[in-house]
Amino acid sequence: MIALIQNELMKIFGKMASWIYMVIIVLAVLVAGIIYMKFSADPNPNWRQDTQAEITMLENQMASASEEEKLMLQEQIDQxxxxxxxxxxxxxxxxxxxxxxxxxxxxxLVTLFVVVVGSANVAAEFSDGTIKQLLIRPHRRWSILLSKYIAVIIYGLLLVLTLIVSGYLIGLVLFGSGDFNMKIFEVTLEGRKEAVVGTQFFLKMLYYIPSLLMIMTIAFMLSTLFKSQALAVGVGIFVLFFSSTLGGIILMLADKYTWAKFLIFPHLDLTVYALQERILEDITFPVSISILAVYYAIFMMVTFFFFQKRDISI
Incomplete structure (x- = not known):
């Protein structure tokens, strides 16, 4: 199995596009850092005095404000x-x-590139006509497919590592070393949440990994179902870009239709749980991850079943 995984990794990294994706991620982080630096206000050493002055100004405004305006001003003062x-x-x-x-x-961007690689992983073998040479080797079909799947996972994790390392180094150059434990406020649908800035970043990344794995698995499944590489990649990208939109629509329907809560799309973005405890009154992280686990098992069974039964005639 290890030799098979090594062979699949060599195939992935043998393509120039796989290296270009890593370079693009680094460049995207750099450009985002420059934009963030240009459009962010300069650090204010006298922020406490200015903040107190802002509170005084808001308190003065309350004297001539209506009752509705007073409520808004008081909330702003409290924050x-x-x-x-x-x-x-x-x-x-x-x-x-x-x-x-x-x-x-x-x-x-990491998700996008993993979807492209995952979608093309098996479909490309059919498109290029190399699937027969692959399957005549003395290995079971399931082990060949599993090695491809693991190789895509490893590549995806390497892209995540590239993102984190480049983000830290570029941030260090542009903004200097900050306190990992500095307190911040995060804006959520439930209001403001106090958090530790470094912990909050890694918490978001931790929630991001299962989402990445799930979308990658969908892309990989499509790669085994379609002989057309272009079709597999196209459908995979469609799922990626429209999952959040569909998720929002389904969440609105969930108040009326209970079954809508169990559809996959509202649960594909788990990073929301880094900001709030629930996406609906009865939908928390354990519920979302359980629903994703069921879909994951179904997708994996479909993937391996169809690959085992598939006609490889070209």
Whole structure:
């Protein structure tokens, strides 16, 4: 099995595109860092005095405000005062702020490239006519397919590592070394959440990995079902880009139709759980991961069943 995995990794890295994807991720992080630096306000050493002045101004505005405006102003005052009380500087920008705010967003490129590689992994063997040479070797079909699957996982993890390392180094150069344990406020659908900036970044990455694995598995399944590499890649990319839109629509339907909660799309982006405890009243992370586990088992069974039974005549 190890020899098979090594062979599949050699195939992946034997293609120039696999290296180009890594370079693109680094360049994307660099460009995102420059934009983040240009459009972010400069750190304010007198932020406490300015924040207190802002609170005073808001309190003065309340004197002539309507009852509805007073409620909004009071909420703004409370949030601003909380920054002072917890010594959270809203103007500070360090490498960890950059990673938590920006680098995590570049992870969508990682998903895209893994979908492209995963979708083409088996379909390319049929398109190129090399599937027969692969299957005449003294290995079972399932072991050949499993080696391909593991190789794609390894490549995906290497892209994630490239993202994290390049993000840290570029952030270090552009923004300097910051305190890993610095407190921040994250905006969520449930309000503001206090978090530790470094921990929050790795928490998002931790939730991102199962989502990446799931979307990659869908792409890999499509690769075994379609002999056309272009069709497999096209459908895989469609699932990637429209999953979040479909997930939002399904969540709106879930209040009316209970079965909608068990569809896969609302659960494909688990990073939301780094910001809030639930996506619906009764949908928490254990529920989402359990639903994904069921779909994962189904997708894997379909993938290996069809590959075992598939006609390899070309």
């Amino acid at each position: 601003t005062q909380e920054m002072l009380d917890k010594n959270i500087n809203p103007t500070v920008k360090t490498n960890w702020h950059f990673m938590n705010d920006v680098v995590i967003g570049v992870s969508s």
